[in-house]
Amino acid sequence: MNEDQTNPMRKNIILIGFMGCGKSTIGIKLSKSLNYTMIDTDHYIESREKLTIPEIFEARGQEAFRDMETKLLRELVANKTTCHIIATGGGIISRPENIDLLRQLGFVVWLNARPEIILERTSRNQNRPLLQVDDPLSVIKKLLKERKPLYKSAAHVKISTSDLSQRELTLGISESARYHFGHH
Ligand SMILES: Nc1ncnc2c1ncn2[C@@H]1O[C@H](COP(=O)(O)OP(=O)(O)OP(=O)(O)O)[C@@H](O)[C@H]1O
Numbered sequence: 627m628n629e630d631q632t633n634p635m636r637k638n639i640i641l642i643g644f645m646g647c648g649k650s651t652i653g654i655k656l657s658k659s660l661n662y663t664m665i666d667t668d669h670y671i672e673s674r675e676k677l678t679i680p681e682i683f684e685a686r687g688q689e690a691f692r693d694m695e696t697k698l699l700r701e702l703v704a705n706k707t708t709c710h711i712i713a714t715g716g717g718i719i720s721r722p723e724n725i726d727l728l729r730q731l732g733f734v735v736w737l738n739a740r741p742e743i744i745l746e747r748t749s750r751n752q753n754r755p756l757l758q759v760d761d762p763l764s765v766i767k768k769l770l771k772e773r774k775p776l777y778k779s780a781a782h783v784k785i786s787t788s789d790l791s792q793r794e795l796t797l798g799i800s801e802s803a804r805y806h807f808g809h810h
Pocket residue numbers: 643644645646647648649650651652668713714715716747748750754787790791792795
């Protein structure tokens with residue numbers, strides 16, 4: 627029997643979903659509670675490039691940023707990464723190849739929220755270039771509409787985060803991962 631079958635919880639948990647749905651925040655809490663290593667693709671790319679995300683969008687453009695996301699996912703798959711919580715950028719599902727790579731990495735959890743909640747959670751800072759516009763709520767609604775089918779096709783489960791605390795989400799995701807990997 628290989629390692630994965632004896633200890634299925636060694637697989638990765640990947641958090642996808644729109645900006646402000648809590649991937650980075652919940653990812654840190656999950657990694658602590660499961661004693662997994664956390665990787666936040668946005669932060670990883672920022673430190674690799676030595677630029678912030680707004681600077682990458684400004685200097686290189688969005689497509690170059692998408693290339694960086696794909697490169698990182700390919701590396702995680704090639705390295706046979708295990709025991710990681712992978713918090714992704716909100717647009718990582720824009721490329722079909724990425725959806726395939728995400729599913730190869732492990733259990734894919736889609737964190738969702740209502741547009742008004744997303745607006746409230748993302749208006750606390752200015753590090754999301756796509757929302758630095760006059761009417762961010764319209765952009766959120768438009769992008770959500772375009773992306774929902776993509777999140778759906780990538781995810782094993784969808785969780786609505788609008789009315790749940792961070793603690794409830796952390797416990798809920800751990801439970802569904804155990805169930806998914808067969809520890810129930
Ligand atoms: N369940 C929740 N209840 C209340 N606030 C939350 C919840 N989850 C996250 N937040 C808050 O929302 C804000 C955005 O969360 P976070 O940065 O984790 O989102 P994200 O999904 O990583 O976004 P991005 O795609 O832009 O990286 C943070 O201030 C965080 O504390």
